[in-house]
Amino acid sequence: MSSTPRPGAPAAPGDLLPEAAKILVAGGFGAGKSTLVSAISEIVPFHTEEVLTRSSMGVDDLAGVEGKGTTTVALDFGRITIHNRLALFLFGTPGQGRFSFMWDELAAGALCAIVLADTRRLSDCFPAVDYFERRGLPFVVAVNCFEGARSYPPDTVRRALTLQPEVPVMLCDARLRTSVKDVLVKAVDHVLLLETERSAHA
């Protein structure tokens, strides 16, 4: 295999390409992850699929996929240009516990995570909270306020999820850009605080 060099244009070395940062958006099925990513992404969010093979699934994790050699996992993928050398990516990830192996790749090098909670099915976000706590990835909990759903004060959600006191909990409307922006700012501000503390103690 060979290639024709582009005439006149010196090949741009890879490190002139933009740098990438990423934030994970996790939560149960139907919690509004895709909506949140769409509300803030400057591009129509992409949808990409990863093939999940038997060998990449834990032996105990086959419930519901028995008899299937492979299945696919869909990711929502949005982009925010910070400046011309830095892009922020948002990943809406499947919330089901059996897909948590995928979070390892997504969480590697991530800035932080947003756990999107639906108070009608709060237990759906337990796997995400457990995972990020265990992994030490900073996260915030954003309670998506659905119309018609009873709203609970953030402290009630905090207690229900037995969160550490430093984990920010906030209410949001995943359909609204300004609301999603507030969640992202809060999340990254939280990361900055933690990292600044960490480096001060190092």
Added chain:
Amino acid sequence: MSAAHEWSYETDGPVVRPYAMVRGRTRNEGYWFDLVAFVVAAVDSLDLRLGIQPEHRAILRICQVPCPVGEVASRMNLPVGVVRVLLGDLHTAQAIHVREPTCRTGRPSIRVIREVLDGLREL
């Protein structure tokens, strides 16, 4: 596989199973091609050589402007694993440049965190 991958005259979805397209290979030498790694074409076109597939050319067209790996996979309507192998071929052919995220395993630097925060506040 999703419905888009089923045989249909209305769509031009693959008739060939994705991993057959890369001759059963599941990994490439060298780069990992993280979902957020940026890829850009280093050449305009590929010579007609054995081993070049339409998919290689299609990826090269997408990457005429810098594009993250996840977006390439999405636009190719192929699993990321398959796209990684194809990108590996293109990299071996010196047809693309790649920038992997700087902090693939560790934590992002305070500089990056601050820049992201400033950028988000300005949205």
